[in-house]
Structures are given as structure tokens and as C-alpha cells.
Amino acid sequence: NAGVTQTPKFQVLKTGQSMTLQCAQDMNHNSMYWYRQDPGMGLRLIYYSASEGTTDKGEVPNGYNVSRLNKREFSLRLESAAPSQTSVYFCASSEGAGGNSPLHFGNGTRLTVT
């Protein structure tokens, strides 16, 4: 099993460019998440999808959009990248709703916006 797979691993964007981060899981999990990790700030939830067909905002949703394409895939889109979005992005999945269900993380996408 691959677990949670994220692409790309690295990306450099110019301010104003757009891009989509892809995430797929093969564990038949119901819930999927996007987190960003910044130095000294832990992991902050951007958006999550408790089940196929639903998405909800997390702690820091501004500047992002998501799509739960099917049960396996959950993508994160930056419509107009800003330097403040320079971060490491992690996709995660869980069998249950997430607040009390272990998270399985992908390897991350390191994004730099210049």
C-alpha cells in the first residue's frame, strides 16, 4: 500500500500564479485533510472533507479552494499565490471523522512563492 500520495514534492511559484496540489489515498478512508506547516506553528488545518461529496473550512482557508474528486482524491488549489503561502503542505486521511481518529499523512509538498 502506498498510503497517502502527494504531488508535486516541490514547487516554486511567482506571486499571482495558480497551481493545484494533488492528493490520493488507497486506504479506503472516509476523511481527508489539507494542513500547512510553518516553522514554530505546528500544523494548521486549511480544509477538510469528512466524507465524499463534502468539504469544510478549517482554521486557515483564505486563499485556497479544495475539491473532493472521489473517495480517493482530494486536491488543494491556490488561485493566486502569495508569498504568505510559502509553506509545507501536508495531505492526510483518516478512517473516521478526524477529531478522534488517527491521521495518516503524505510526504508533503514544499511550496515557495516568490
Add this chain to the structure above:
Amino acid sequence: GQQVMQIPQYQHVQEGEDFTTYCNSSTTLSNIQWYKQRPGGHPVFLIQLVKSGEVKKQKRLTFQFGEAKKNSSLHITATQTTDVGTYFCAGGRGGSARQLTFGSGTQLTVLP
């Protein structure tokens, strides 16, 4: 909103010494999870505690959940170089992912 404070932010220990990281929540938690992230890697789930006063052990790691369910600790006995990484706690307040708040992590360095 809910805050989960984690201390210390950094810890350097000599190999063989013990290590402890602490998490404190401003509100009562329903559960607490612990994760380990190796340098350059992704967080990996270690354990979840749900009961007041619960203590769980994994080899040299001991996890505790406070009686009031507002604090937790992770203690590593006789650290090894393989313990290097950042340890995160994540406090939950129910079944919603929005209710899971991560601490800022403790970065552990083990000197050989």
C-alpha cells in the same frame, strides 16, 4: 478558540538521557494524539489517549493524559539517536476535524 501549548520548543539531550515534552490545553479535551516527525519527513501517528489519567507505554515512550483532560506528556527514557525529530501533540474536542488542534511541537536533538 482552542489553544494547545507545547513546551519546550527545543530540547538537546545527550544520548542515554531522558526527555519529556508537555502539552497544555486551554479547554477540556476529549482525546489527545501524539505524532513524531523526523527531519524532512511527515508526521507519523504514535498514540491516542482518551481517558482521564490514562497512561500508555510503547517501549521507552510513556504517554500520560491528565486527570482533568487538559494536559498531556510524552516521556522518553534513555534516548537514542533514532529518537531525533519533532514531537507534536494534537488535542481533540470531538469528532470534527476542525476540533483537532496541534501544538507547535518539541524538536528533540540527541547528541551521541
